[in-house]
Amino acid sequence: MSKLESQDILCYIDSLLKYSNYSRAAQSLYISQPYLTKVIKKIEIELGCELITRNKLPYRLTEQGKIYYQYLTSLENSYAKLMREISYVSDVSNKVLRIGILPSLGSYLTPLFLPDFLELHPACSINLVEDLPEKNEKRLQNNELDFWIGQNSSSISPNVNFVSWGRHSYRAVIPRCCELYQKDVAVIPEGTFDISTILNQRLILTSKGSAIRKQIDQLLSVYKIQPNIVMESNEIRTVLNLAKHNMGVTIVPESVHIEERASEYNIYPLPIDKISLDYFIAHHGERKLTSVDHDLIHTFLNHGQQCAV
Secondary structure, three states, X not given: OOHHHHHHHHHHHHHHHHHOOHHHHHHHHOOOHHHHHHHHHHHHHHHOOOOEEXXXXXXXXXXXXXXXXXXXXXXXXXXXXXXXXXXXXXXHHHOEEEEEEOHHHHHHHHHHHHHHHHHHOOOOEEEEEEOOHHHHHHHHHOOOOOEEEEOOOOOOOOOEEEEEOOOEEEEEEEEOOOOOOOOOOOEOOOOOOOHHHHHOOEEEEEOOOOHHHHHHHHHHHHOXXXXXXXXXXXXXXXXXXXXXXXXXXXXXXXXXXXXXXXXXXXXXXXXXXOOEEOOEEEEEOOOOOOHHHHHHHHHHHHHHHHHHO
């Protein structure tokens, strides 16, 4: 079994035990329910036993399932030890930093601070691993990544250390095609609309899996809104530009610069108690930080302070 397979299967089992439902587990993993069922069934056929009890809730590991789970965990621990030992003998002067980040976030955030960092350490190389937050957090815990950059630190595992920019709010971009648009108004005062009113408009959103989309989906669920999503994109700049060009309303972090153009669209600050984010950079709690690591963290934080001004 490959390292990737053992890691994925652990994630699949963890999600099934968490949700006790194949459909919800598959949705949380961003895979299809038939695929998840097929993977688990294939393993059970190979082992000749059931891994999970499914005849009553909540799901639990069978005795055979516990043995298999421990086996997968031992593979993870062995690989993590290997990565630590390799890391300890690496030449710092030619260091390669492996950084995990969501693609839509990477296209916006990395150009803001990585050029400054590489000016300090021109011999350092950056290996970006662009993937979903859940998978990159798992890689970080297994020492397959040196750092993980994300947008919401509230759900980070306790064995991961992080620093963040602090709490930032979101803004909605309301173009002329929207019934809420106010002529010749650059910034509509916060509190003018309820957030549910914004969410009931034609929406242009980042794709499923992004931290922004997760928060918006959570709000849609809270307010029981069936959204009218006219466009999705992995790139936050794309959804912003489409909204500015009159396709629909979008929601972006305040740290993303939006030029004020009252004749084309309004900017509407959303309440920070309803939706907010904190950009963070994280590393494994047992990682021994080098001077290069500290410079990366400081460069990241310095830009965050500039955005907060």
